[in-house]
Amino acid sequence: xxxxxxxxxxxxxxxxxxxxxxxxxxxxxxxxxxxxxxxxxxxxxxxxxxxxxxxxxxxxxxxxxxxxxxxxxxxxxxxxxxxxxxxxxxxxxxxxxxxxxxxxxxxxxxxxxxxxxxxxxxxxxxxxxxxxxxxxxxxxxxxxxxxxxxxxxxxxxxxxxxxxxxxxxxxxxxxxxxxxxxxxxxxxxxxxxxxxxxxxxxxxxxxxxxxxxxxxxxxxxxxxxxxxxxxxxxxxxxxxxxxxxxxxxxxxxxxxxxxxxxxxxxxxxxxxxxxxxxxxxxxxxxxxxxxxxxxxxxxxxxxxxxxxxxxxxxxxxxxxxxxxxxxxxxxxxxxxxxxxxxxxxxxxxxxxxxxxxxxxxxxxxxxxxxxxxxxxxxxxxxxxxxxxxxxxxxxxxxxxxxxxxxxxxxxxxxxxxx
Amino acid sequence: xxxxxxxxxxxxxxxxxxxxxxxxxxxxxxxxxxxxxxxxxxxxxxxxxxxxxxxxxxxxxxxxxxxxxxxxxxxxxxxxxxxxxxxxxxxxxxxxxxxxxxxxxxxxxxxxxxxxxxxxxxxxxxxxxxxxxxxxxxxxxxxxxxxxxxxxxxxxxxxxxxxxxxxxxxxxxxxxxxxxxxxxxxxxxxxxxxxxxxxxxxxxxxxxxxxxxxxxxxxxxxxxxxxxxxxxxxxxxxxxxxxxxxxxxxxxxxxxxxxxxxxxxxxxxxxxxxxxxxxxxxxxxxxxxxxxxxxxxxxxxxxxxxxxxxxxxxxxxxxxxxxxxxxxxxxxxxxxxxxxxxxxxxxxxxxxxxxxxxxxxxxxxxxxxxxxxxxxxxxxxxxxxxxxxxxxxxxxxxxxxxxxxxxxxxxxxxxxxx
Numbered sequence: 001x002x003x004x005x006x007x008x009x010x011x012x013x014x015x016x017x018x019x020x021x022x023x024x025x026x027x028x029x030x031x032x033x034x035x036x037x038x039x040x041x042x043x044x045x046x047x048x049x050x051x052x053x054x055x056x057x058x059x060x061x062x063x064x065x066x067x068x069x070x071x072x073x074x075x076x077x078x079x080x081x082x083x084x085x086x087x088x089x090x091x092x093x094x095x096x097x098x099x100x101x102x103x104x105x106x107x108x109x110x111x112x113x114x115x116x117x118x119x120x121x122x123x124x125x126x127x128x129x130x131x132x133x134x135x136x137x138x139x140x141x142x143x144x145x146x147x148x149x150x151x152x153x154x155x156x157x158x159x160x161x162x163x164x165x166x167x168x169x170x171x172x173x174x175x176x177x178x179x180x181x182x183x184x185x186x187x188x189x190x191x192x193x194x195x196x197x198x199x200x201x202x203x204x205x206x207x208x209x210x211x212x213x214x215x216x217x218x219x220x221x222x223x224x225x226x227x228x229x230x231x232x233x234x235x236x237x238x239x240x241x242x243x244x245x246x247x248x249x250x251x252x253x254x255x256x257x258x259x260x261x262x263x264x265x266x267x268x269x270x271x272x273x274x275x276x277x278x279x280x281x282x283x284x285x286x287x288x289x290x291x292x293x294x295x296x297x298x299x300x301x302x303x304x305x306x307x308x309x310x311x312x313x314x315x316x317x318x319x320x321x322x323x324x325x326x327x328x329x330x331x332x333x334x335x336x337x338x339x340x341x342x343x344x345x346x347x348x349x350x351x352x353x354x355x356x357x358x359x360x361x362x363x364x365x366x367x368x369x370x371x372x373x374x375x376x377x378x379x380x381x382x383x384x385x386x387x388x389x390x391x392x393x394x395x396x397x398x399x400x401x402x403x404x405x406x407x408x409x410x411x412x413x414x415x416x417x418x
Numbered sequence: 419x420x421x422x423x424x425x426x427x428x429x430x431x432x433x434x435x436x437x438x439x440x441x442x443x444x445x446x447x448x449x450x451x452x453x454x455x456x457x458x459x460x461x462x463x464x465x466x467x468x469x470x471x472x473x474x475x476x477x478x479x480x481x482x483x484x485x486x487x488x489x490x491x492x493x494x495x496x497x498x499x500x501x502x503x504x505x506x507x508x509x510x511x512x513x514x515x516x517x518x519x520x521x522x523x524x525x526x527x528x529x530x531x532x533x534x535x536x537x538x539x540x541x542x543x544x545x546x547x548x549x550x551x552x553x554x555x556x557x558x559x560x561x562x563x564x565x566x567x568x569x570x571x572x573x574x575x576x577x578x579x580x581x582x583x584x585x586x587x588x589x590x591x592x593x594x595x596x597x598x599x600x601x602x603x604x605x606x607x608x609x610x611x612x613x614x615x616x617x618x619x620x621x622x623x624x625x626x627x628x629x630x631x632x633x634x635x636x637x638x639x640x641x642x643x644x645x646x647x648x649x650x651x652x653x654x655x656x657x658x659x660x661x662x663x664x665x666x667x668x669x670x671x672x673x674x675x676x677x678x679x680x681x682x683x684x685x686x687x688x689x690x691x692x693x694x695x696x697x698x699x700x701x702x703x704x705x706x707x708x709x710x711x712x713x714x715x716x717x718x719x720x721x722x723x724x725x726x727x728x729x730x731x732x733x734x735x736x737x738x739x740x741x742x743x744x745x746x747x748x749x750x751x752x753x754x755x756x757x758x759x760x761x762x763x764x765x766x767x768x769x770x771x772x773x774x775x776x777x778x779x780x781x782x783x784x785x786x787x788x789x790x791x792x793x794x795x796x797x798x799x800x801x802x803x804x805x806x807x808x809x810x811x812x813x814x815x816x817x818x819x820x821x822x823x824x825x826x827x828x829x830x831x832x833x834x835x836x
Contacts, residue, residue, distance in 0.1 A: 018636035019605035019696050020555030021704050025712060032715070060506040070499040073724075074492060080682065081488040088478040088681040123541055123684075123719070130717030131549075134576065137438030154716045158552065187437035218436035263506040264498065264723045266541075278437055286439050294443060297450070298572045299548030301541070305682045306491075307722055 094121025147388030199350015340411035484740035512539025565806030617768015
C-alpha cells in the first residue's frame with residue numbers, strides 16, 4: 001500500500017492518465033436476445049392492433065403470491081412500523097429463522113446433510129450465479145453448455161473476456177441435450193438441471209458421473225437448481241448434494257422465484273458446503289464457504305426482512321401446499337403444450353420435469369423463421385433456441401408460465417394455423 | 419472460445435488440475451472491526467449482567483418506518499396477491515415510477531440536470547459501491563481516504579490485492595479530516611461526504627477542486643452521498659452533480675437507509691450520468707451508463723416491487739415531511755452528544771451535518787483503551803477510530819442513531835464517570 005504526501009499542485013505534475021474500464025465487457029454481444037424479441041413483438045403489435053398475443057417467451061410466473069406469503073408480509077410490514085419490533089440491518093448471510101427452515105426442509109428431511117451455516121440467503125440466483133465469479137481466480141477455465149442460460153455466458157465473459165479459458169459443452173439431439181463428461185482441463189463448470197432452456201434433466205447416474213469427474217480433477221461444479229420444484233420423477237435428484245461427496249466439489253443455487261412465484265419479490269439462496277475447499281498458491285487449503293461469506297459481508301447487506309419472512313412462510317404446512325398447487329398448475333400447462341405438439345408429430349424435449357418445452361422447429365425451419373411464423377400465423381411469442389447458443393439453432397423454447405386458458409388456446413392456434 | 423469434442427474417458431487423460439480462488443481475498447484482514455467489538459461487548463455483558471449498555475456504535479437506524487411507507491407497502495403487498503395486479507420480474511434498472519420521482523425531486527427541482535435514465539435502483543449502496551469495480555479495469559490506481567468506511571478498502575483489495583495501485587489519502591487534524599488534492603497518478607477515488615466515520619463535510623469550493631482535478635486528469639470520482647439528508651448548511655452540496663461538469667467525471671451513490679430508515683428494507687440508487695465516458699484501449703469512447711446498465715441487467719434482477727413502492731412513498735408530501743422528522747430526531751441526538759462533549763472540553767469533529775461524531779480520545783488515550791474505558795465506566799459502546807484506518811488512532815466514533823432518551827443518558831454517564 002502506498003501513502004501519499006500531497007503538497008504541490010497537480011497541474012505542475014507531468015503525469016496525465018485516464019481511468020480504465022473492464023474491457024472484457026467489450027466482448028459481450030450488444031443486442032440482448034429478449035430485447036430483440038420485444039422489439040419484434042412491439043412492431044407486430046403496432047401493425048396488428050387487434051391481435052391477441054399469447055406470450056410463452058420469458059420464464060416469468062403469472063400466478064399471484066399465495067395467501068400464507070401475503071399474510072406473512074402484512075405481519076412483518078406491521079412489525080417494521082413499531083419501534084419495539086422494527087428491524088434495521090440484518091445478518092448479511094440471512095436470518096437464522098429462514099436458514100434453519102431451509103436446511104431442515106430442503107435438505108435434512110430429504111436425507112441430505114446441509115447445515116444452516118452453509119446456506120446464504122440473497123436477492124436472486126441471477127445475482128449469485130454472476131457474483132460467485134468474484135471469489136474465483138481469473139485463470140480458471142470455465143465451461144458452460146451450448147445452448148445455455150445467457151447469464152452464465154455473459155458473466156463468464158465479464159470475468160474472462162474473449163479468452164480461450166471459456167469452453168463450451170456441446171448439447172444436441174445426439175446426447176439428448178445432456179453434455180458429455182469433459183476430457184480436457186476444466187476448472188469450473190456451470191450446470192443447470194432441470195435445464196433452462198432445454199427442459200432436460202439429469203438422473204442420479206449421470207449427475208454422479210459429473211461429481212466423480214469433479215472430485216477426480218479437483219474441479220468446481222456451479223449447480224443451478226432454480227427449477228428443482230418441477231421435478232416429479234424420483235430418479236432425478238433435486239439437489240446435487242443428494243450425490244455422495246458432492247459437498248466436496250459443488251455450490252448449489254436455489255430460488256423462490258419459480259416455486260413460490262417470487263420473481264418480483266426477490267429471494268434465493270446459495271449452498272456453499274463447509275467441506276468445499278481448494279488449494280491456494282501458497283499451499284494452504286481455502287474454504288469457499290468462508291470466502292463467499294466474506295464476499296457477501298462486504299458487498300451485500302442481506303435480503304429485506306419482510307422478504308425473508310415471506311420466504312419463511314413458504315415452509316409452513318399451508319405454504320408447502322400452496323407451492324405444490326403452483327407447480328401443478330404450471331406443469332399441467334407444460335403437459336398441454338408437450339402433448340399437443342407430440343400429437344402434431346413434432347419432436348419435443350423437456351416439459352416433464354421442467355416448465356420449459358424445447359421443440360425442434362418443424363419443416364426444417366431455423367429458430368428465427370419459426371419465431372416469425374408463430375408470431376404472424378398464431379400470434380404467439382416464444383424464444384428462438386439459437387438465442388441460447390449455436391446448438392439451439394433449429395430449436396425453440398416455449399414456457400408453461402402463462403395461464404391455463406391461454407396455454408390451451410395457444411396449442412389450439414398452433415394446431416389450426418401451422 | 420473453445421469447442422470441445424469429448425469422447426475418451428477423462429481418467430485416461432494425463433491432465434490434473436485444481437480450480438483457483440481469487441487470491442486477492444487472502445490480503446483481507448481476518449478480524450472484522452464490528453465482530454471484534456461485539457465479542458468484547460458480549461464478554462462485558464456476560465460478566466456484568468445488570469449493566470444497561472447503550473449502543474452508539476453501529477450506524478443503524480432505530481426509528482420504525484414511517485406511516486406513508488407502511489401504507490404503501492400494505493397496498494403493494496395486496497397488489498401482489500391478485501392476478502390482475504401481480505408483478506413478476508421488473509426492469510433491472512428499477513421501475514420508472516421511482517426513477518422519475520428521484521430525478522425530479524432529488525435533482526431537477528434542485529436545479530441539477532439528472533434524468534431518470536441515469537438513475538439505477540438497487541438493494542443498497544454497499545452493493546453498488548462494491549460492485550462498481552466490476553465495470554472498471556484492474557489496472558486502475560484506486561484511492562481511498564484514511565480513515566475510511568471499510569467496505570471501500572475491502573472491495574478494492576478484492577479487486578487489486580495487496581497492490582501498489584491502492585493509495586491512501588491522508589485525513590488528519592491538520593487538514594480537518596478532508597483529503598488534499600492528489601498530485602500522483604490516481605484513476606479512481608472514493609469520496610464519502612458527509613463522511614463516515616469522521617462526520618466531516620465538503621463545501622462547494624473544496625468539492626469543486628476535486629471535480630476540477632478529476633476533469634483535468636480524466637479520473638473518476640465515486641461519490642458516496644448516503645448521508646446527504648443530514649446536511650443543514652446551504653454551503654454544503656448534497657450531490658456532487660451540483661458542481662459544474664461533475665457529470666463528466668463522477669458516479670454518485672444514494673441510499674434510503676439513513677434518511678427514511680430503510681436499513682432493513684434495502685433500497686438505494688446510483689447515478690451514472692450519460693455524459694460520463696472514458697477511452698478504451700481501442701481508442702473508442704465508452705459510456706459508463708451503458709456499462710453499468712449491462713452489469714446490472716446481467717447480475718441483478720431489480721429491487722423488490724414492494725420496496726420500490728415504499729421508496730416512492732418517501733417522495734410524497736407526507737413522506738418528505740416524515741423524512742424531515744427522522745433527520746431532526748437524529749440530528750437532535752447529534753447536537754446532544756456534540757454539545758455535551760464540547761462542554762466537557764473535548765475536541766469533536768462532525769455531528770453538524772452528519773449523524774456521526776468523531777471525537778479525539780481524551781487524556782491521550784488510544785482508540786481501543788478509550789473503547790474499554792467507555793464500556794467499563796459508562797456502559798457505552800462506540801467504535802474505535804483506528805478500526806477505520808491508521809489515521810483514526812486516538813479517535814473514536816459515536817453515532818446519533820439511538821433514541822433521544824438513551825442519547826441524553828449516555829452523555830450524562832460520560833459527564834459523571836469520565
